[in-house]
Amino acid sequence: MRVISRKNDRGVEVYDTDLELVRTFAVPPRSTFREPGSEGHAVPASRDRLFYATDTAVLKVDPEGREEWRFELGARGPKCGVSYTDVALSADDAVLWVYAPNAMADRGRDDEWIALDAATGELRARYELPTAGHGGDHVALRDGRMLLEVGEGQDGIQIYLAGPDTAPHDYGWGDRSLHGVSPDETRFVTVGHDSDDLIVHAFPGGEPLFTVTLPDFGFPDDEDDIFLEWSPGFLDDDTVIAVVFGVDEEEDTDWWRHFRVDAHTGEVLGELEITTIDQYDLDVLGDGTYVITDTDGTLRRM
Structure with a gap:
């Protein structure tokens, strides 16, 4: 590791x-x-x-x-x-x-x-x-x-x-942002520069294997204040973690949610029920675990 x-x-x-x-x-x-x-x-x-x-x-x-x-x-x-x-x-x-x-x-x-x-x-x-x-x-x-x-x-x-x-x-x-390689090094994941899709590619060739967009997570794709964040990664060979970020205009606050995606099919498997200090504070390690930061600054491996 x-x-x-x-x-x-x-x-x-x-x-x-x-x-x-x-x-x-x-x-x-x-x-x-x-x-x-x-x-x-x-x-x-x-x-x-x-x-x-x-x-x-x-x-x-x-x-x-x-x-x-x-x-x-x-x-x-x-x-x-x-x-x-x-x-x-x-x-x-x-x-x-x-x-x-x-x-x-x-x-x-x-x-x-x-x-x-x-x-x-x-x-x-x-x-x-x-x-x-x-x-x-x-x-x-x-x-x-x-x-x-x-x-x-x-x-x-x-x-x-x-x-x-x-x-x-x-x-x-x-126009694509790189966000990690699968532990078996057969795939890698990118997010579009305009944050509207996530693609898992074959490695090393780069051929697209599947694309995931906001509607796959249950969000409309025509909202200017909701997008896929530049912070996904491979939790393990079978799972990609994706982050959806948005702005609550009424409350004037940001929100973000982490989702599990099947790394072979692109199926959204559900939400990862965690709280992080910001939308970037989740570091996947590839072995099924990840690191986040507590509000007191302490690192936690989950």
Whole structure:
């Protein structure tokens, strides 16, 4: 099971499988649009090292914060926009993948997807991407390959698949958000950029297997204030969790509900009766369990 960690004002907290705190790595404050700081991070299964990005570099540090290696990305330019570097480890922790939003960071070169030797920081591969992304999200695969979603704001979303020795495959949709791969790695799930449908695709080809829309959950498809949230995922091989989000205009409040969907047929199986602090606060682990946050900030595995 992947390592559970989270970044907060104390640094990056790392937990064991029982959600007991193992250690906290001190990192710079979060990067914002106006202030530089720390961005994406990754923790290996050993839980004794931290990889993280800043606005100018990617670093590996030990539990005391001592730097083991640094890979320079370059300074942001004067026309820098919203740009957030993401990092992720391969399934075997051997390769650190880096999405560098160079165009939005005004570094004078194209966006890059970079593979580094996790032990040494040595460059393994460097791929240019035809994107102008604000940020990226990775999904690691057992064979060492990686999926990457690049968010380009109102211009859409791009999804790529690559390995350290294989150039990126562009799925070419431009309007679908990636939300995880089934534990058996035969399917993956996306949500439309306009949040009106959820599709489960065959992996790796991307062929649509089925589509689920708001009426399948019992909601009209012509309501401007109800939509499928960008936060589904595979609870296990047989079940996708989907989130429907809406706005109660009379009460001026948001609401969200979690639903179970058959991952083979698309049948909506019913509501997952849980309460979360927001529509994104449910992290499925692929083994039938998930993590949510209590109102006091405590992580709970259910």
